[in-house]
Amino acid sequence: MSTRFLSDEQLERLRSFPDIGREELIKYFTLTSREHAFLDAPGRGPEARLGLAVQLCTLPWLGYIPDDLQEIPQAALVRLAGQMAVFPGMLEQYARATKKRPQTRSDHLKLVMKYLTWKNPSPGSIQWKELEQFLLDRAMEHDTPSLLFQQAAEHLISAQVVRPGVVTLMELVTAARSAAGALTTQRVEHLADAADASGSGPAAGA
Structure with a gap:
């Protein structure tokens, strides 16, 4: 990605x-x-x-x-x-x-x-982790990178955190999208496995 x-x-x-x-x-x-x-x-x-x-x-x-x-x-x-x-x-x-x-x-x-009383985020800091979580939560809702970037910028202002460099924030957005995609796949597979285990999957009517 x-x-x-x-x-x-x-x-x-x-x-x-x-x-x-x-x-x-x-x-x-x-x-x-x-x-x-x-x-x-x-x-x-x-x-x-x-x-x-x-x-x-x-x-x-x-x-x-x-x-x-x-x-x-x-x-x-x-x-x-x-x-x-x-x-x-x-x-x-x-x-x-x-x-x-x-x-x-x-x-x-x-x-x-x-x-x-603004903070400067650095990798591993509380502010950095909160930004990563915020982006992951939004990426689970939609997969529009430019909108994720905008939402992150607005979130940082409201949290009184200095925005990282543009390239750095793009990298964080991309990482959040990848993580959201992987998490969605895991959830779908889990639901499919649960359905098979309960006998409600495709095999049940075979």
């Missing part, structure tokens, strides 16, 4: 920022006073504050953080920058700085996850 069920275009879209509607803009990109306090930590410059804010608002919205923060919809960036009284162009400075020092992005993501 192939793990590649999404096109290159779909893969790219799932790694990037989508367009944003007005309701999402207000829901996810409106900072609370508590969030302002979190962002305004002593010693944090305007570019770091804005970069951190983009990640803070994006994670609950998408369930992941795109690699290129500068691709954020302009409306979201302007809204955030306006609330923080910083120049939107500070995000470009943040991107340049974190490209030179990637550890800053990693550190900021950890800060955001801790603040939002």
